[in-house]
Amino acid sequence: MxxxxxxxxxxxxxxxxxxxxxxxxxxxxxxxxxxxxxxxxxxxxxxxxxxxxxxxxxxxxxxxxxxxxxxxxxxxxxxxxxxxxxxxxxxxxxxxxxxxxxxxxxxxxxxxxxxxxxxxxxxxxxxxxxxxxxxxxxxxxxxxxxxxxxxxxxxxxxxxxxxxxTEPHIPEALRPLTETATAPVVHSADYLDHRERLLAADHITVIGSGQSGAEIFLDLLRARPVGAERLAWLTRSPAFAPMEYSKLGLEHFTPDYTRYFHALAEPVRDELLAKQWQLYKAIDHGTLAAIHDELYRRSLGGAWPDAVLTPGVTVRTAGRMGTHQFELHLDHAEQGGRSRLNTGALVLATGYRExxxxxxxxxxxxxxxxxxxxxxxxxxxxxxxxxxxxxxxxxxxxxxxxxxxxxxxxxxxxxxxxxxxxxxxxGEERYPLPERTAFTTFGLRPTGARAVVEQRFVTEEVGHITSR
Missing domain, CATH: 3.50.50.60 (FAD/NAD(P)-binding domain)
Known part of the structure; x- marks a missing residue:
């Protein structure tokens, strides 16, 4: 009903x-x-x-x-x-x-x-x-x-x-650029609605290295002329990293792990979330391979494609340069250096917030x-x-x-x-749910139904040993 x-x-x-x-x-x-x-x-x-x-x-x-x-x-x-x-x-x-x-x-x-x-x-x-x-x-x-x-x-x-x-997230340093519409500044959530306008720009910069950023960079790369790509891809992450997609790694997305995580102390949970970015914020292996294949194809004539891919970069400040240009002030975490980048369009693949x-x-x-x-x-x-x-x-x-x-x-x-x-x-088990969903045992003290199952196993084993 x-x-x-x-x-x-x-x-x-x-x-x-x-x-x-x-x-x-x-x-x-x-x-x-x-x-x-x-x-x-x-x-x-x-x-x-x-x-x-x-x-x-x-x-x-x-x-x-x-x-x-x-x-x-x-x-x-x-x-x-x-x-x-x-x-x-x-x-x-x-x-x-x-x-x-x-x-x-x-x-x-x-x-x-x-x-x-x-x-x-x-x-x-x-x-x-x-x-x-x-x-x-x-x-x-x-x-x-x-x-x-x-x-x-x-x-x-x-x-x-x-x-x-969730809603699209725009970092503080880039928010002033979204206040006027003389040149395109687009969050990845609205990419397709503005794709043609982006492609009309003389130079395009994609900021953010999650799956969305990678897919957008690949789509723009395929649409630009060979040798005149005029693209930049920047991320504050230390690498254009592949998603953790091993079978045991994926067990972090099971009810077993959810129960384990929920039972942890609040400071431990917060620390863990910050470390687990490669489980859910990185890039699919196939997409990374497709980007490299496309870049390699464009180098067959002997010249490198006009595309700059730089990890480890933070946009410190940003401003408009005239009507159709932006200037990004960049910090590089590992080198400790600073630089500037002029671009004609921005795609902000900067994620979402709840x-x-x-x-x-x-x-x-x-x-x-x-x-x-x-x-x-x-x-x-x-x-x-x-x-x-x-x-x-x-x-x-x-x-x-x-x-x-x-x-x-x-x-x-x-x-x-x-x-x-x-x-x-x-108040009823309208949908029976499995007691166990992962081969991995998360922690030394299992929680919920998993705890009952494993405690039963330990009790039976102890009883077996005692009877011997």
Whole structure:
């Protein structure tokens, strides 16, 4: 059930409809007696439309869809999507383990169009706890096709889930360049919308060495004339480093590791996150190989391509030089030197930050318990730690990296997190979850179900030895 009766509050209201809440909506839909609704200010589902560059693929296997790793029989699986598109045999013969990004976007949009209870063009303005009726009051504005307000409304829910996602991050030194539009300064999130304008510039600089930066640099490189590429690629990272993609390394994106990470002390978690950048901020091996192959191809005539790739560089300050030029003041960490770079266009592949929850939860601020750094505490079931005066629950999705680790934004854990939330919400094991998901034992004191299993193993072994 997805629509609540007017006199009955929702069991769960979702704010934001990205992959995380879309997964939760898909898994909640078949559960009987559960009243849900989902609100999103955008006109429809779109997943990073500015980065759907031709030929790019997901960095997770197709099994990491919205539902399969929890319920392979779901109507909302990727394979069922292919069946409805009459594309199962082509997919089978393509032997793809990683599907194209554009196909993942189309799949999610297909799911969103089949699920009831999804309210696009609804901008949630405020959330308050209504102690008298023991519900959350959700105030929203309805929007038209142009994003203009057409009316207001209010919903009531016993529980909330916030899946408001991330927003593009622009470093402080580069923000002044975005204030005028005489020359293109584009965050990678909007790359495709501005691609032709970027290519018209005499010189283009890409800043940032994650997967997006690499894909954009490769796309620009392929589009520029041989010998007149006029490209620069800069990053503060010490190298254009490959993503850790070994099978045991990938076990950092399992529920086992999430449980281990959550049980660590806050200072240890913060220190770990800073060290693990190569697990999730580096570049796919295939993309690095394609960049090198393209650069090598362009050197076959004997000349080096006009492309500068420099790691270990920080933009200290930046300014405009006339109408169509920028000047970047650069620091090199290892050399301790400084330099300048003039360029005609900038692509800021500088990543994303979690959207802050505070503006949406202003009225709840007094009851939200926080850690030593002022961040909301999130328990193992993705619930905000609230004062006892609030009997309702607020779940969060992709806003808990500081408590759950690098797997928080990973698509491979979306379905498992959704199932954990639904099991917690209903107080029943609606979706049975595996006790163990990794061969690696993280730490000397296993946590959760893994601890029970391994303690049983130790007890049995001790008993066996004693009987001998």
């Amino acid at each position: 997805t629509h609540a009766e007017p006199s009955r509050p929702l069991d769960l209201a979702g704010i934001g409809i990205g992959p995380a809440n879309l997964s939760l909506a898909a898994l909640a839909h078949p559960l009987p007696g559960l009243a849900t609704a989902w609100y999103e200010r955008r006109p429809g589902f779109h997943w990073h439309p500015g980065l759907l560059i031709e030929g790019t693929t997901l960095q997770v296997p197709f099994l990491a869809d919205l539902v399969t790793l929890v319920d392979p029989t779901s109507d909302y699986s990727f394979l069922n999507y292919l069946r409805h598109q009459q594309r199962l045999f082509p997919f089978y013969f393509a032997e793809r383990f990683h599907s194209p990004r554009a196909e993942y976007d189309a799949y999610c949009r297909w799911v969103s169009e089949r699920l009831p209870g999804l309210h696009f063009h609804h901008h949630v303005e405020a959330i308050r706890w209504n102690a008298e009726h023991a519900v959350f009051d959700i105030d929203f504005t309805r929007l038209d096709e142009d994003g203009e307000a057409t009316g207001v409304g209010r919903a009531h829910a016993r529980n909330l889930v916030l899946g408001i996602g 959207r802050p929850l505070d503006p949406l939860l202003t009225a709840l601020d007094p009851v939200i318990r926080r850690d030593e750094s002022g961040r909301p505490r999130v328990d193992a079931h993705y619930r905000l730690d609230l004062a006892p005066a609030v009997s309702g629950t607020v779940y969060v999705q992709n806003a808990e990296r500081h408590t759950h680790g690098i797997g928080a934004p990973d698509l491979g854990l979306v379905a498992h997190r959704s199932a954990t939330i639904l099991n917690s919400l209903t």
